[in-house]
Amino acid sequence: MKKSILFTAVALAASVLPAYAQNDSISEAPKPEKAKFSVKPTGRILLDGGALISPQSDMFKSGFAIPDARLGVKMTYGKWDAKVDVGFAYGKVGLKDLYIGYTFSPEHNLKIGSFIHQFGLQSATSSSMKPTMEEPMSNGIFNDSRQLGIQYEYSGKKFLATASAHLEPSATTYLLTPDQFTKEGFGLRTRLVYRPFHEPGKMVQVGISGAFATPQRHGNPDTHDGFVFASNFPTRITQVSAVSADVSNARNLFKLSPELLLSYDRFALESQYYWVNVNRKDHLPAYNGSGAYVTLRGLILGNTYSYDMMGGGIATPAPKTLELVLDYNYSTLTDAAAGIYGGRVNDFSATLNYQINKYMIARLHYSYTYRWDRADAAPAKLSGIMARLQVIF
Numbered sequence: 001m002k003k004s005i006l007f008t009a010v011a012l013a014a015s016v017l018p019a020y021a022q023n024d025s026i027s028e029a030p031k032p033e034k035a036k037f038s039v040k041p042t043g044r045i046l047l048d049g050g051a052l053i054s055p056q057s058d059m060f061k062s063g064f065a066i067p068d069a070r071l072g073v074k075m076t077y078g079k080w081d082a083k084v085d086v087g088f089a090y091g092k093v094g095l096k097d098l099y100i101g102y103t104f105s106p107e108h109n110l111k112i113g114s115f116i117h118q119f120g121l122q123s124a125t126s127s128s129m130k131p132t133m134e135e136p137m138s139n140g141i142f143n144d145s146r147q148l149g150i151q152y153e154y155s156g157k158k159f160l161a162t163a164s165a166h167l168e169p170s171a172t173t174y175l176l177t178p179d180q181f182t183k184e185g186f187g188l189r190t191r192l193v194y195r196p197f198h199e200p201g202k203m204v205q206v207g208i209s210g211a212f213a214t215p216q217r218h219g220n221p222d223t224h225d226g227f228v229f230a231s232n233f234p235t236r237i238t239q240v241s242a243v244s245a246d247v248s249n250a251r252n253l254f255k256l257s258p259e260l261l262l263s264y265d266r267f268a269l270e271s272q273y274y275w276v277n278v279n280r281k282d283h284l285p286a287y288n289g290s291g292a293y294v295t296l297r298g299l300i301l302g303n304t305y306s307y308d309m310m311g312g313g314i315a316t317p318a319p320k321t322l323e324l325v326l327d328y329n330y331s332t333l334t335d336a337a338a339g340i341y342g343g344r345v346n347d348f349s350a351t352l353n354y355q356i357n358k359y360m361i362a363r364l365h366y367s368y369t370y371r372w373d374r375a376d377a378a379p380a381k382l383s384g385i386m387a388r389l390q391v392i393f
Contacts, residue, residue: 035078042072042085043393044128050237050365050386059240060233060382067236068128070096079103090239095172096146109310112150114172117164118191119143119209120257120272124313128390131297131314131325133351133365134234138291138331141231141243142255142274145169147187153310160193160207160312168216168224185224187213193259193312201304203263205312208256215250226250227278229289229333234347234367235384242371242380245333245342247287251279261313266299268314274331280338287338291331298324317355325351334373343374363388 046068052060072085081103085096099113116123122130122139149166168185193207218226230244255276262269271294278287297314299305302321305314317323327349333342349367356362365386372379 037077038075040074040076041393042070042074042083043391044068044070045391046128046236047389048237048386049388050235050384052235052237053383054381056378056380056382059380060235060384061238063237065237072097107154107156109153109155110150111153114146114148115151116146117144117149117151117166117189118153118162118312119189119211120191120207120274121259121261121270121313122272123191124308124311125316128392129316131323131351131353132295132327132349133353133363133386133388134236134349134367136272136293136295136327136329137231137234137242137345137347137369138274138293138329139272141229141331141333142257142276142289142291146172148172155310155312158194158196160191160195160309162189162191164189168213170217183222183224185214185216187211187253191312195261195312198307198309200306201263201265203261203268203305203307203314205259205261207259207312209259210257211253211255213253215252218248218250225281227253229276229342231331231345233369233371233380233382234349235382235386237384237386241377242369243331243333243343243345243374245287245289245335245340247278247280247338247340249281249284251281253278263305263314265304266302268297268305270295270297270314285338287335287340289331289333289335289342291329293327293329296326300324317353319355319357321355323353323355325349325353327351332373341373341375343371343377345372346370359391359393361388361390361392363390 048067049064051062054060068089070085070087075082079102081101083097083099087094087096097115099111099115101111103109147166147169148171149164151164153162166187171184189211191209195205197204215225217224226248227250228246231242233240233242257272257274259272273292276289300322302317308315329347332344334344347369352364354362367384369382
């Protein structure tokens with residue numbers, strides 16, 4: 001009897017175990033998924049046209065322009081990504097983005113190369129994706145273009161933080177000439193953001209950015225003892241300098257920029273303040289400049305705004321949306337105590353943005369700009385009505 005029971009148990013085990021072994025995931029570990037390599041072409045074309053009206057009619061000419069045309073490539077391989085972007089504008093060819101990135105996790109990212117390092121809300125969008133069509137003048141004055149360096153970014157649910165170490169913007173010009181490359185100034189910067197709410201239709205974000213830099217190339221390529229702060233009038237149909245301050249005998253630079261983002265339903269408010277201090281040598285007084293903008297956004301067609309986690313700002317609206325954007329900007333590069341009169345500028349603009357599809361945007365833009373208090377230029381006014389058709393892929 002015992003032998004028959006034992007024989008039956010062994011027979012049952014022999015029939016069950018093979019089937020269990022085939023279905024049990026533990027018995028055969030899954031093979032790791034191979035990283036996929038992909039290459040994607042990128043590009044953009046901006047077509048601008050408009051009428052410029054000014055008492056200084058000899059300075060501003062109406063017409064048409066192609067202010068930006070780019071062609072590049074994006075590559076991804078597992079957690080690695082890279083981008084190379086070449087642009088053509090105003091008869092010149094130049095290198096734009098050139099970087100390699102590594103994503104440790106959805107929250108942690110590292111990037112090295114030449115790119116725009118984060119500094120405030122305007123970091124969330126590229127130059128051609130600004131809702132105001134042209135970036136606020138204060139950002140053009142007090143922020144920086146692409147810089148060669150390294151940036152770490154943490155993007156958590158409620159906090160975003162970046163830390164960058166970089167060379168001065170002109171370092172990319174001397175990328176292939178080591179004798180100049182080793183003489184470039186350097187800088188450090190960070191952006192810290194608290195975002196308790198960032199869901200569609202309800203966003204609250206406050207933050208602050210800070211930066212330190214040593215003097216940059218100033219005149220002769222071998223001389224690095226100054227900083228230049230400048231901006232053109234806000235149109236790319238023609239390029240006319242609005243404000244400019246040349247700060248020589250510089251020792252170092254500090255700047256701070258608090259930011260605010262609020263959004264509810266179809267409406268949003270964006271604002272940023274800029275303050276810069278340049279300490280100088282030879283007992284010269286320090287130089288201070290400042291600026292700020294306030295942007296009001298509203299969707300005439302469309303539902304609500306959505307959020308860009310890695311950029312730390314409002315994402316590009318969905319296709320078939322129509323947006324009205326009002327913006328006011330004030331900046332001053334005049335510091336009487338330092339004896340530098342770089343000028344002051346007021347700028348107001350209204351922009352209509354229609355997202356035709358995911359690749360095309362049509363913009364209609366009006367702006368009024370007034371510049372005064374510049375030592376080497378008379379006061380000037382500009383009213384402009386401009387239109388843009390842009391294709392980005």
